[in-house]
Amino acid sequence: MLQKGDRQNKSNATCIVIGGGISGLITATVLQRQGIEVTVLDKGRGIGGRLATRRIKYSESIVGVFDYGTQYFNVEQPEFQIWVDDWLQQGVIKKWCEGFGEADGKPRYCGVNGTRGIAKYLAQDLDVHVNTKVVKVSYDKHWLVETENKHYQADMLLMSVPVPQALELLDASLIVLPLEIRFSLESISYHRCITVLALLEKPSNIPAPGGITLEDDYLVWLADNYQKGISPHGYAVTLHATSSFSDDYWNSDDAEIAYKLLSAAADYLDSAVITYQIHRWRYSLPKTFYFEPCLALLELPLVFAGDGFVAPKIEGAVLSGMAAGKLISQRFGLKS
Ligand SMILES: Cc1cc2nc3c(=O)[nH]c(=O)nc-3n(C[C@H](O)[C@H](O)[C@H](O)COP(=O)(O)OP(=O)(O)OC[C@H]3O[C@@H](n4cnc5c(N)ncnc54)[C@H](O)[C@@H]3O)c2cc1C
Incomplete structure (x- = not known):
């Protein structure tokens, strides 16, 4: 090859x-x-589509880095493993963990500096036009x-x-x-997915390794980007709403969405929210x-x-x- x-x-x-x-x-x-x-x-403004990472700068010392689309991935097929091995060798991705809750021995990978890094790496030798x-x-x-x-x-x-x-x-x-x-x-x-990017005052209560799948009416996933290692200067938490919440609240204003989702996650956040942003994914998973x-x-x-x-x-x-x-x-x- x-x-x-x-x-x-x-x-x-x-x-x-x-x-x-x-x-x-x-x-x-x-x-x-x-x-x-x-x-x-x-x-898009940046390359990568749903491989999406965003920085929210709150102050000189507090900067949150959020993966707000793809969170992690694992490998089933050998053809995919060839690409993943290259990304690992080039320091573009790293192993995050072997499962959330009980480890199952299968590596879950994430971008070293966020998942958009994979797209940037692939794009660097290509003729790419964004915007x-x-x-x-x-x-x-x-x-x-x-x-x-x-x-x-x-x-x-x-x-x-x-x-x-x-x-x-x-x-x-x-x-x-x-x-x-x-x-x-x-x-x-495709399912819709409303995402909240929440910058916290102090570390979250999300259990190690920093991701949790929920069976909740409102929330399906929470990720602590600080524990994940991509947000060293900010306690940045990503909240993904369920498909039904996303459909029901698609046209609601950001403040109402944030109130509902942050309240639903309160026990896991266990902190005041310094600032937040909302992203609406019209196409998340097929x-x-x-x-x-x-x-x-x-x-x-x-x-x-x-x-x-x-x-x-x-x-x-x-x-x-x-x-x-x-x-x-x-x-x-x-x-x-
Ligand atoms: C919230 C969320 C969570 C997810 N979590 C995971 C996960 O944990 N693990 C996992 O493996 N996958 C996850 N996924 C799914 C994964 O991100 C997608 O399957 C994958 O990124 C799709 O890649 P793609 O190239 O097919 O499409 P996309 O990434 O959607 O790329 C399509 C591109 O087309 C561009 N485009 C659209 N219309 C035009 C136009 N008219 N002109 C120019 N450009 C255009 C868009 O800007 C976009 O960049 C998640 C997705 C979302 C949204």
Whole structure:
């Protein structure tokens, strides 16, 4: 296998990846190693999508660092382990623990400086454009990809955004999919998740190693980023609401959401909250899947990938991104 940064003979093939989450970055890495010229476009301020880490600076000495999307991951498949071994070797990730509550011997990994670090590491050798929202795509021998202020052109297009957002973009572009494929893609839906990022005055009461899954009406997960080791200068706690709370309170104002969720977590927080922020994830974990690693259209050089395809979470997104990379390479007549 080629290593990071290695390139094979440069081909003339070009590909645009819409979505700089983990799946799009993995595909882009695979393609770049094949010599394909690849450009990644992402609408976010930072790279990584749901690999999301944020700093909240309260004072010169108090700075909270929060993983507020992905919290940790484990490995089931050997293909994924190859990437994870590289991230471990490069000091991008570390083992957090072997389970929350009872240890089961399976490593749970997290980013050394937050999970967004994985995306930054993958992006460093790629042509990545953030703050770049794609608003329309069209195909006539080449793809023309329109963002709010620039056009890009390529032979192949990968959409690695949550499936409902891919369908919205295709609708805005007046691109009609074959009916059967449209129905299958429309059946992929995602849970919402409201997240509270709470900076505490003193250490939380969340048990070691700093994460707990709850069976609560309001809360499904609490993480202590200080214990996790990514927030040395602030007692930063991430609270994830249940899917039903997130649906019920999606349009409520931030103060009401914070009051309800912080009150529900009071025993675990065991501290005054200095400041907080709320983040609303419209697409957190998929409820349903496409049940293939990725989808390629025969009519257009268009491929779809992401965590809504074969399996949820980081591992599912990586496997989907790898499959898309292999398929696109093959379409260009390259061995993957
Ligand atoms: C709250 C929460 C908790 C989670 N916890 C875990 C966990 O503990 N463990 C785990 O393994 N997984 C977890 N996940 C799931 C994991 O984060 C996702 O499965 C994975 O990150 C999905 O990657 P992706 O590349 O498929 O999609 P995304 O990360 O969503 O990437 C899609 C990208 O597309 C971009 N985009 C969308 N539309 C456009 C457009 N028009 N133009 C340009 N760019 C666009 C977005 O900005 C985004 O960056 C969690 C997710 C959430 C939200």
